[in-house]
Amino acid sequence: MSYLGQQLVNGLTLGGVYALIALGYSLVYGVLQILNFAHGDVYMVGAFLGYFVELALGGPTKSIVPVPIMLFLMFAISMIGTGLLGIVIERFAYRPLRGSSRIAPLISALGVSILLQNAAQLIFSANIRSYDTSSFIPSTLGFSIGDVTIDSVRITVLILAFALMFALSRWVNKTQVGRAMRAIAIDRDAAVMMGIDIDKVIRWTFFVGAALAAAAGVMNGLLLRGVSSGMGFVPGLKGFTAAVIGGIGSIPGAMAGGLLLGVVESLTQGYLSTNFSDFYTFILLIAVMLLRPNGLFGKKAIVKA
Amino acid sequence: MKKFSRLSVVALSSAIALSGAGAVVVASPANAAACSGTVAIMAPLTGGVAFIGVQQAEFAKLAVADYNKKNGTSFITKDYDTQLDAAQASTQAPNIVADKTTIGIMGPAGSQEVLATGGLFGANDIAVVSPSATRTNLTAGTYPSFFRSVPNDSQQGPGDADFMVKNLKAKEITVIEEKTAYGTGLATEVMAQLKKLKVKATKYSVNEKNADYAALVTRVSKTSDFVFVTFQDAAKSESVAQELIKQKKKAVVFGSDGSDQPTFKTKGTYVSAFAPDIKGIPSSAAVIAGYKSTYNKTDADITTFGPPAYVAAQVIVEAAGRVCAAGKTADAKSTLAEIFKTKIAKSVLGGPIAFTDKGDVKGGRFYVFQTQADGSRKLVG
Numbered sequence: 223m224s225y226l227g228q229q230l231v232n233g234l235t236l237g238g239v240y241a242l243i244a245l246g247y248s249l250v251y252g253v254l255q256i257l258n259f260a261h262g263d264v265y266m267v268g269a270f271l272g273y274f275v276e277l278a279l280g281g282p283t284k285s286i287v288p289v290p291i292m293l294f295l296m297f298a299i300s301m302i303g304t305g306l307l308g309i310v311i312e313r314f315a316y317r318p319l320r321g322s323s324r325i326a327p328l329i330s331a332l333g334v335s336i337l338l339q340n341a342a343q344l345i346f347s348a349n350i351r352s353y354d355t356s357s358f359i360p361s362t363l364g365f366s367i368g369d370v371t372i373d374s375v376r377i378t379v380l381i382l383a384f385a386l387m388f389a390l391s392r393w394v395n396k397t398q399v400g401r402a403m404r405a406i407a408i409d410r411d412a413a414v415m416m417g418i419d420i421d422k423v424i425r426w427t428f429f430v431g432a433a434l435a436a437a438a439g440v441m442n443g444l445l446l447r448g449v450s451s452g453m454g455f456v457p458g459l460k461g462f463t464a465a466v467i468g469g470i471g472s473i474p475g476a477m478a479g480g481l482l483l484g485v486v487e488s489l490t491q492g493y494l495s496t497n498f499s500d501f502y503t504f505i506l507l508i509a510v511m512l513l514r515p516n517g518l519f520g521k522k523a524i525v526k527a
Numbered sequence: 528m529k530k531f532s533r534l535s536v537v538a539l540s541s542a543i544a545l546s547g548a549g550a551v552v553v554a555s556p557a558n559a560a561a562c563s564g565t566v567a568i569m570a571p572l573t574g575g576v577a578f579i580g581v582q583q584a585e586f587a588k589l590a591v592a593d594y595n596k597k598n599g600t601s602f603i604t605k606d607y608d609t610q611l612d613a614a615q616a617s618t619q620a621p622n623i624v625a626d627k628t629t630i631g632i633m634g635p636a637g638s639q640e641v642l643a644t645g646g647l648f649g650a651n652d653i654a655v656v657s658p659s660a661t662r663t664n665l666t667a668g669t670y671p672s673f674f675r676s677v678p679n680d681s682q683q684g685p686g687d688a689d690f691m692v693k694n695l696k697a698k699e700i701t702v703i704e705e706k707t708a709y710g711t712g713l714a715t716e717v718m719a720q721l722k723k724l725k726v727k728a729t730k731y732s733v734n735e736k737n738a739d740y741a742a743l744v745t746r747v748s749k750t751s752d753f754v755f756v757t758f759q760d761a762a763k764s765e766s767v768a769q770e771l772i773k774q775k776k777k778a779v780v781f782g783s784d785g786s787d788q789p790t791f792k793t794k795g796t797y798v799s800a801f802a803p804d805i806k807g808i809p810s811s812a813a814v815i816a817g818y819k820s821t822y823n824k825t826d827a828d829i830t831t832f833g834p835p836a837y838v839a840a841q842v843i844v845e846a847a848g849r850v851c852a853a854g855k856t857a858d859a860k861s862t863l864a865e866i867f868k869t870k871i872a873k874s875v876l877g878g879p880i881a882f883t884d885k886g887d888v889k890g891g892r893f894y895v896f897q898t899q900a901d902g903s904r905k906l907v908g
Contacts, residue, residue: 225745228774232741340573349578350762352790361772373773446738448762448790452574456736491742497706497732499742 224369229492230485235376235445237484238383242438243461244468244476245390246431252407252471253427256324259331260311261435262458263338267307268436269449270342271300273351282357289358293378300440301433308432309425317421335454342451350450353443379441386437387477390430394473399426407471435461460487463503467510469520478518482506562851563601564858566591566843567623569634569644570836574610576760578788579832580636583658585822586833587633587840593817594844600851602630602844609635611759613708616640624651630862631656631843633836637759638662639708645670654863656842658835661784661801662712666885672863674882676838676874677801678891680709683783684716686893687755687799690908691781692724695797697752699727701778703743703767707735710757713783717755738763744770751778753797761788768793784893787831792902799893802831804904808877838874842866 243265250258275296280286287295315334319326355361355375364373394400402423405413414420442457443449460483468479483503490502510518568587570580584606591602607623609616616635623629624647631654635641638660645665648655649672656674657665663681665673691697700721704714714730721728729751731743744767747754754771756764764786771778772793782791782798791798805811806826814837818824846865847857855861871880881889895908 228745229742232739232745235741236739343573343577347578347581350576350760350788350790352762352765352792354792356769356772356793361769364773366775371774376773442738446762446766448738448760448766450762451577453738456738487739488742492745495732496743496746497734500734500736 227370229488231370231372233485233488234481235379236488237481238380239438239441240460240464240483241477241480242383242386242434243457244464244480246435247462247465248471248473248476249427249431253403253424256327260334260338262454263335264304264308264432265435265439265457266342266454267338268300268304269439269443270346271303272296272440272443273353273449275299276353282354285358297437297440300436304436305429305433308428312424312428339451350448352448355444375444379445386434399423403427463507467507467517469517472519475517475519562848562857564630564847565626565628566602566604566840567607567629567632568604569607569609569616569632570636571611572606572608576611582830582833583636583836586837589818589821590837590840591844598848600848609640611637613639613643617643620644620647629653629859630847630857633840633843637709638665641665641673642708645673648672652860652863654843654866656839658839659832662708666887674866674886676835676888678893679887680713680716682891683799683893684713685720688717688720690895691753692726694908699751701747701751701754702728702730703754703756704730704732705735705757706732709759713757740767741770744774747776747778749776753781754778755781756786757783759785761786761791764791765793768796792898794898794900796898797895799895800831801893802835802876803894805834805875810873811875814875834875838876838880842869
């Protein structure tokens, strides 16, 4: 039982990271109906920004501020910086293609992905950077329930992931921009006629999506340590898978899809195969698509005849 | 007629001059500049392990520059990015073959890339000198033009297993096999030796793209003494080491040469390396100084991946230089023949370099280091 419990803890933490990435995909798809395949690389930039904030504050062993403040600044600056990057990407890679064929922004997204990867390597060098988390948050810090151990980094990641998801839900449901976002997702033409500033809402969408990816990037850095220019591809793919499983365009779906994907991945590694967890993950994706083509929380699209 | 005669004389003189230049090139200061050719650098210059490839390329370029400076030759290098990927290496290989100025290849970095391209290079008599491909069967005879400046996994696998059992008194070992040509071959060697030593061993295979090892560490037995990892990215080894601590498992990570990078720094862990730390070799000081000044680096930037690349490139240009000194034009085929005769009395790795007829470095050995509290390594075996 404790073995299962430990694997669930592992899976939920991983799933929290996937969910934050998936939210970015879903937000952008919901508003613009485009797949932002550069999102994994936006996550990578977020991880790098967190790393450089850590360095600027004295590094993992000689931080000039208390650890909680350092963590807050790492997340905050990374999220704001990466959010602004999201706005720039939208302005130069997607807005000029609005109204073009659906394949054009997809190709543009792939171009941005490669551009970000290579730019990161050029600017940050090819070296793998490490958050060196254990130097400022001891790995032994945490608590145990029976044989299930939950270290402090996992606790931080879990709490923060759920807090961000909750905050996003509130923002989408309770703020004017959030309501406008939902209106555009339902019917863009009608939203425009109602006087909604569509460019402003899209800018917000990219900002929030990229900021959440940045938070996931910093979490990845804290949990797994390695930060490199090529780190975005696999998590980006998993985030996209989670968004599709949950129902792309659906915010609760992205959250549920991410958590489910993380838990399934952890359990398959724990019980079935450490080598073929991706195989089972994508079997799950196919199964969901066959049983619920619009994903777990997706709704059938109404198409004008 | 007069005009024709004058043209004939010019043409004849040019032909004699050209044929002379092509047939007799001696590497003496007077005409050493004519001793030229391209050393192809096949390395992961971009992608997830680009830090390895970039350092290999830098050291290889330094070796060529040092040789040119000392001998007045004009060898150049050309980069071919492989991303440590067999498919990418296969794409680049025909370009290298097509370049007739190629005299040899420094690289590729990974065993899987050699498996993918070694046949083509062998068929075209182009020497391949890898600074890091350690899979044992690469020198089984399938790739007649393949050499390596590092020892192979038939030395590393059993050596590491012996060290864990005999020196560190391990009773139970978990092996994490990353599913790459390198990881699979090495894990097989380690498991075979552990079986011989009658030690309880469990092997788990993981996909190369995996990044989170929490679920895998949960599977590691609480009684396991060591977790032997075959990653080519040390951040993964570090991740496993920290996850073991978090999950209160007593096992200590023992990394293969792929883990010998600064990001693997948990105190008390072990790592085997195919090269010594050249910073401790006095005769290598000039190369270290040259590397640091040329590329604006510090001591901390020098890992064990770079210096074997220096040796690999040095082997190629020295062989080509000997071809020139014998009065011939250095090309791939003649350079390949000369590489078999390589005898470097003292390389930057601290010892002599010569090859067996299969292409393995003679007398190669692995070094075992233990990680200290400050992340530095102490030689323990």
